[in-house]
Amino acid sequence: MKLYLVQHGEALSKDENPKRPLSKKGLADVVKMAEFLFEADIAVDELVHSGKPRAEETANVLSKTVWLGKAAVQMDGLGPNDDLDHLYNAAEAAGGDIMAVGHLPFMAKMVARCLTGREDGAAVAFEPGAIVCLERTEEGAWALNWMQKPSMLVAV
Amino acid sequence: MRLYLVRHGKAEFGPEDADRLLSPRGRTDIEAMAQHLRAQEISVARVVHSTLARARETAEIFAAQIAPGVEIQERGGLEPWGNVKSFAKLAETWTEDTVVCGHEPFMGEAASYLMTGNAHAGLVDVKTGTVMTLARNPYGDGWQMRWMLKPRLVRGPKMVED
Numbered sequence: 261m262k263l264y265l266v267q268h269g270e271a272l273s274k275d276e277n278p279k280r281p282l283s284k285k286g287l288a289d290v291v292k293m294a295e296f297l298f299e300a301d302i303a304v305d306e307l308v309h310s311g312k313p314r315a316e317e318t319a320n321v322l323s324k325t326v327w328l329g330k331a332a333v334q335m336d337g338l339g340p341n342d343d344l345d346h347l348y349n350a351a352e353a354a355g356g357d358i359m360a361v362g363h364l365p366f367m368a369k370m371v372a373r374c375l376t377g378r379e380d381g382a383a384v385a386f387e388p389g390a391i392v393c394l395e396r397t398e399e400g401a402w403a404l405n406w407m408q409k410p411s412m413l414v415a416v
Numbered sequence: 417m418r419l420y421l422v423r424h425g426k427a428e429f430g431p432e433d434a435d436r437l438l439s440p441r442g443r444t445d446i447e448a449m450a451q452h453l454r455a456q457e458i459s460v461a462r463v464v465h466s467t468l469a470r471a472r473e474t475a476e477i478f479a480a481q482i483a484p485g486v487e488i489q490e491r492g493g494l495e496p497w498g499n500v501k502s503f504a505k506l507a508e509t510w511t512e513d514t515v516v517c518g519h520e521p522f523m524g525e526a527a528s529y530l531m532t533g534n535a536h537a538g539l540v541d542v543k544t545g546t547v548m549t550l551a552r553n554p555y556g557d558g559w560q561m562r563w564m565l566k567p568r569l570v571r572g573p574k575m576v577e578d
Contacts, residue, residue, distance in 0.1 A: 300569040375539045382531045382539060383553050383560035395541055403541040406564050412456055 262405065263351045263374070263394045264304060264359035265367045266322065269410075270388040271314035281313045289389040289410035290321045296408060297391075298325035305356025310338035310363060318389070319361040326359060338362040344370050344379065351396075367392070374402035387411060418562065419507055419530075420453075420460065420515040421523050421548040422478065425567075427470040438473045441575075445545040445567035446474050450481035452570040453547070458482055461512035466494035466519060474545075475517040483515065494518035500525045500535045523548070530559040540564065 269286030282290065307327045309319035311334040319332030337346030340363035347360055347370060368386050369379040374394050376382050384392055390409035394402050425442030438446065459482050465475035467490055475488045493502055496519040503526055507514075516523075524542040529535040530550055540548060545567035553560040568575075 296569075299572060301572065376532055376537060382537075383556065383558070385551070385560050385562045397541075401538055404539055404561065404564060405541050406546075406566055406569055407561065408565060408569070409563060412563050414456055 261351075261354055261396045262304075262357040263354075263396070263402075264357070265370055265392045265394065266318065266359060266361040267364060267367050267386045267388055267390050268309075268312070268314040268318040268361055269321075279313050282317045286314070286388060287317070287321070290318050292410055292413045293389050293391060293408070294322050294325045296413060297322065302326055303357075304359045306354070306358045307332040307361075308335035308338065308358065309333070309361040310335070310340075312339075312363070315361045315363065319359075322359065322361070332361070335360070338366065340364065340366055342366060344373050348373060371404075375404060385409075417511055417551065418460075418513040419510070419550045419559070420513070421527055421550065422449075422474060422515060422517045423520055423523050423542050423544055423546050424468075424470040424474040424517060425545045427544075434468050436468070436470050438470055442470070442544065443473075443477070445571065446477045447481075448571040449545055449547055449565070449567050450478045452565070453478075454481040459484075459513075460515050461486065462510070462514040463488045463517070464491045464494070464514065465489070465517040466498070467492055468495060468519065471517040471519065475515065478515050478517065494522060496520065496522050498522045500529045504529055527561070531561060533558065543567075 269282045269290040271280045272283050304326045309315040309332050371384050372381045387409050392407040393405040395405040396402050425438045425446040427436040428439045430436040463475050463479045463483050465471040479488050524540050525535040527548050528537040528539040543566045548564045549562040550559045
């Protein structure tokens, strides 16, 4: 079972647009990530987002290649500073692969918690649009499977 | 400084473990990965490998793509049974971007140790041909994972042995 943790793409500032949708660069980055997932032949069974426009937009672009273009579903408990338990428990109980699109610091803490049991136990370098793939073994332990980010797809 | 930890590609079977070379599939995987790094305009100043042939061959392929003119170095202690703490001490002394080609469980334990101080934390799932890129953590002690990819992700759809 895999858990894909995604930081939304770069968004406009509050001053530019109070709803903070994706910026043009943010959208281009997320499209690159969607292409990467397509080339890598990756699909998921569930695609959720925090409900904030920048996360929803990111999720719906990624959905084009990993979830048959279906509209991603809003899930509670994915806000930037929410408690990790909701997603953690959902992932532990999941029967298939889940992709969750949200925010920092939530996503970084979630990676650390899965890998070490502690929110500050390990550091992975997120950036807007980055995807971290964790896999749970049959023994129930989580391990980092791969991680990719837009800045690593500069010259495709 | 970036540390690229690479597990060798899939190898042929053979009577002498140290002499086993990459299989055709292993070479394809490593070449795809090395070309992917080159396409991202990555280059390194140092390439080291273990004393085993499959790691040397992996290092040669990476060097050809992302370390032109750099002489690859053989180094004991990167074998499957290598000492992770000694390696971490060595890595702390490096100031230039370095590719290290070695084996499991050593590479996974090295990554776990650099990130958490515990070699047996089991943080990473390291398939053959995987590249893990670490850098010192700018916000704290130790190292952070910058990115991590395996050949299947840059080479396309699943194949029989994936």
